[in-house]
Amino acid sequence: MPGKNVQDKNDIAPVDLVQSRDVMSDDSFRENPPSREDSSFRDEPLQNVENTEPSLDADSQVQAQKLIRYRFKFHGNAREFFGIWIVNILLTIVTLGAYSAWAKVRQTRYLYGNLEFADSRFQYLAEPKAILRGRLIALILLAPYIYFSYVDPQLAGVIFIGLLLIAPILIVLANRFRFHNTAYRNIRFRFSGTIGEAYMYYTVLPVFAVFTFGLAIPAVIKAQREFKMNNTAWGANYFSTQASYGFFYSLMFLLLAVMLISGLALALGFGFLAGMNGALEFLQLFSFVPGMLFYVFILHYFNSSVFQHMLERSEIAGAKFETFQIKPGTYANIQATNLLAIIFTAGLAYPWAKIRSLTYLTENISVLSKVGMEHIVQADTEESNAISEEVANMYELDLGL
Amino acid sequence: MKGIYWNGQNSRPQPVDVYFGEGALNVQFENSGHTANYAEYKISERIANIPRYFNFPDGAQIEVMDNEAVDQMLENHDLSFKLETEKQTIVLATLFVVIVSALILVVGLPRLTDVLAPQVPVSLLSRVSEPVIATLDEEVFGESQLSEEEQEKITDAFVQLQLQESEFTYRLLFRDGGKIGANAFALPDGTVVLTDQLYDLADNYEQIYAVLAHEIGHVEHRHTVKSVIKQAGVASLFAGLFGDVSFISDLVIAAPMMMTQMANSRQMEEEADSYSHEVMAYHKFSPEHFANIMEKLDESSLDESENWASFFSSHPATSERVEKARQLAKQVRLEN
Numbered sequence: 001m002p003g004k005n006v007q008d009k010n011d012i013a014p015v016d017l018v019q020s021r022d023v024m025s026d027d028s029f030r031e032n033p034p035s036r037e038d039s040s041f042r043d044e045p046l047q048n049v050e051n052t053e054p055s056l057d058a059d060s061q062v063q064a065q066k067l068i069r070y071r072f073k074f075h076g077n078a079r080e081f082f083g084i085w086i087v088n089i090l091l092t093i094v095t096l097g098a099y100s101a102w103a104k105v106r107q108t109r110y111l112y113g114n115l116e117f118a119d120s121r122f123q124y125l126a127e128p129k130a131i132l133r134g135r136l137i138a139l140i141l142l143a144p145y146i147y148f149s150y151v152d153p154q155l156a157g158v159i160f161i162g163l164l165l166i167a168p169i170l171i172v173l174a175n176r177f178r179f180h181n182t183a184y185r186n187i188r189f190r191f192s193g194t195i196g197e198a199y200m201y202y203t204v205l206p207v208f209a210v211f212t213f214g215l216a217i218p219a220v221i222k223a224q225r226e227f228k229m230n231n232t233a234w235g236a237n238y239f240s241t242q243a244s245y246g247f248f249y250s251l252m253f254l255l256l257a258v259m260l261i262s263g264l265a266l267a268l269g270f271g272f273l274a275g276m277n278g279a280l281e282f283l284q285l286f287s288f289v290p291g292m293l294f295y296v297f298i299l300h301y302f303n304s305s306v307f308q309h310m311l312e313r314s315e316i317a318g319a320k321f322e323t324f325q326i327k328p329g330t331y332a333n334i335q336a337t338n339l340l341a342i343i344f345t346a347g348l349a350y351p352w353a354k355i356r357s358l359t360y361l362t363e364n365i366s367v368l369s370k371v372g373m374e375h376i377v378q379a380d381t382e383e384s385n386a387i388s389e390e391v392a393n394m395y396e397l398d399l400g401l
Numbered sequence: 402m403k404g405i406y407w408n409g410q411n412s413r414p415q416p417v418d419v420y421f422g423e424g425a426l427n428v429q430f431e432n433s434g435h436t437a438n439y440a441e442y443k444i445s446e447r448i449a450n451i452p453r454y455f456n457f458p459d460g461a462q463i464e465v466m467d468n469e470a471v472d473q474m475l476e477n478h479d480l481s482f483k484l485e486t487e488k489q490t491i492v493l494a495t496l497f498v499v500i501v502s503a504l505i506l507v508v509g510l511p512r513l514t515d516v517l518a519p520q521v522p523v524s525l526l527s528r529v530s531e532p533v534i535a536t537l538d539e540e541v542f543g544e545s546q547l548s549e550e551e552q553e554k555i556t557d558a559f560v561q562l563q564l565q566e567s568e569f570t571y572r573l574l575f576r577d578g579g580k581i582g583a584n585a586f587a588l589p590d591g592t593v594v595l596t597d598q599l600y601d602l603a604d605n606y607e608q609i610y611a612v613l614a615h616e617i618g619h620v621e622h623r624h625t626v627k628s629v630i631k632q633a634g635v636a637s638l639f640a641g642l643f644g645d646v647s648f649i650s651d652l653v654i655a656a657p658m659m660m661t662q663m664a665n666s667r668q669m670e671e672e673a674d675s676y677s678h679e680v681m682a683y684h685k686f687s688p689e690h691f692a693n694i695m696e697k698l699d700e701s702s703l704d705e706s707e708n709w710a711s712f713f714s715s716h717p718a719t720s721e722r723v724e725k726a727r728q729l730a731k732q733v734r735l736e737n
Binding site for chain 2: 083084187235
């Protein structure tokens with residue numbers, strides 16, 4: 001073979017892996033040949049090892065336990081994504097919507113395929129036909145509800161309750177599909193939550209929470225998130241999460257406080273806006289914008305807080321997550337400014353906004369692993385039920401659950 | 402070309418060199434020196450510069466970063482890829498999407514609405530309106546304190562304000578407005594509600610008639626039905642464009658929807674105003690009355706902090722409508 005430093009790695013046992021420095025995942029393959037597979041096929045120039053900024057504590061922890069730190073890197077850029085997005089919309093319009101499933105698949109493949117972790121990219125494997133089927137089903141489910149909500153509100157109410165009752169089924173199916181069609185290093189992810197369990201977490205527990213005057217709500221949400229996380233696996237490796245009750249309860253109190261304060265602010269704000277009635281009329285068209293910005297900010301603040309917490313408390317295959325670099329306030333800011341950009345560009349800024357928020361989220365997560373990435377083993381397929389995989393693969397139920 | 406072989410059983414990358422000849426793939430494993438030939442394989446489509454995959458029937462795959470090399474091997478580029486990356490196509494696509502969306506929103510949808518709205522049978526409108534009144538009576542309204550004579554007097558005038566041959570069967574209901582306060586509104590089937598508080602607010606009967614005429618205008622133009630159809634249309638448009646039902650939860654996309662909705666209501670209020678002016682003129686009432694009652698309603702709604710919900714309801718700037726009415730009044734005075 002043309003001159004490369006190739007060594008036979010087949011007899012290196014995992015215990016030989018010792019890394020006591022932070023390395024960018026790109027470089028981990030090049031810096032210490034005896035403990036890595038040779039990946040110089042990439043033919044990229046050696047990059048400088050960048051010292052990442054984690055705290056001193058993390059550093060010494062890394063030293064002590066001889067852990068390896070991996071980072072995510074997102075390669076997507078707005079220009080590329082805009083091209084894909086706008087052309088796909090064009091094709092969707094021209095085909096009166098028929099192309100929409102293919103559009104969704106290409107866009108998602110682009111985003112997954114540009115997410116790099118430990119020198120490998122993610123894959124989105126869904127087939128457009130399954131997505132199309134899922135969308136038709138969603139339409140069949142929602143159309144009667146929407147129709148009757150105008151014509152016969154009582155019947156619509158009944159339908160709504162019916163939809164609520166089957167929601168756990170949809171949640172399980174949607175998650176199964178999504179994870180089954182996500183792969184990393186040619187090993188698929190998996191969601192193993194059962195429908196029965198879903199009913200427990202998404203119907204029984206919430207109803208119970210109502211009877212506690214809402215006091216149990218944070219606990220129920222915690223349980224739901226843990227259910228989702230603990231039933232997600234990459235190959236044979238399940239996430240194992242232990243979230244904190246204290247976190248969810250303090251978050252709820254924070255939310256209540258915010259709502260109280262914002263209620264006051266809104267009352268004051270209305271006085272001001274009402275005074276604008278005569279003078280700046282065209283601005284009335286934008287009068288809902290401050291409210292929306294506020295809502296978006298709060299929504300994403302809480303969402304990212306929960307996301308960060310769940311990840312921070314999770315382990316998979318002996319690896320832990322470091323998420324302290326995610327600041328919910330910053331992320332919420334990003335989303336709020338995204339909203340402004342989208343409004344003022346008639347939607348054209350959407351691809352840019354998407355890339356922007358994804359980049360922030362992914363590049364601020366790192367993974368501390370005890371073993372090198374190449375020593376994870378795939379599940380024996382005895383656990384995966386063939387039928388449920390087929391069902392899993394049939395519908396992409398993108399109902400925003 | 403260089404690639405990484407992933408066997409699908411474990412996460413260990415195995416660097417390979419891939420050669421293509423006579424339709425078969427020749428793969429050399431760099432570490433072990435082992436070679437393999439694959440006659441059956443599928444190649445993933447090209448999307449920007451994400452890795453390309455050769456997928457084998459046994460579930461293994463080879464990941465290749467060099468898309469150009471793969472394309473050369475295939476002797477062409479994916480059509481989708483070409484469209485998505487060619488500058489001209491992107492620019493054209495942008496223009497097309499923006500123009501078509503604008504056309505649909507500004508022209509297509511309103512036309513469609515105007516065609517569909519009259520198709521909705523009046524009986525259906527009654528079925529829809531019934532529960533609304535029932536709920537309002539339960540939750541908000543109290544019994545009207547107006548005397549029977551007053552109610553009769555206003556109802557007689559109300560009949561005069563209607564069109565000679567309307568397809569709608571109007572009825573005027575008097576209520577104590579409760580939390581809603583001074584107000585009048587119409588349901589799609591021709592039921593119009595007038596609150597005692599509005600009666601109290603008005604200086605004279607003509608002002609009340611102006612408001613009632615405005616409400617009749619809403620019914621005749623089928624505004625409620627139209628706004629429902631338009632809302633559904635806009636929602637479908639955005640669902641089609643952005644491809645998800647989950648966009649509803651993504652406020653980022655709901656913004657344009659809200660904006661079109663608000664613009665739409667503004668137009669509807671103007672139409673109802675015009676109707677009111679016409680009818681009032683027919684009965685030789687001055688447009689001044691409309692202007693006055695609008696101003697009074699505006700002031701009263703500012704006072705009531707409870708009415709913050711109505712601020713978000715779509716009433717466009719009252720001052721514009723008042724201005725318009727005053728201009729009309731001037732014209733009428735000049736003509737006389």
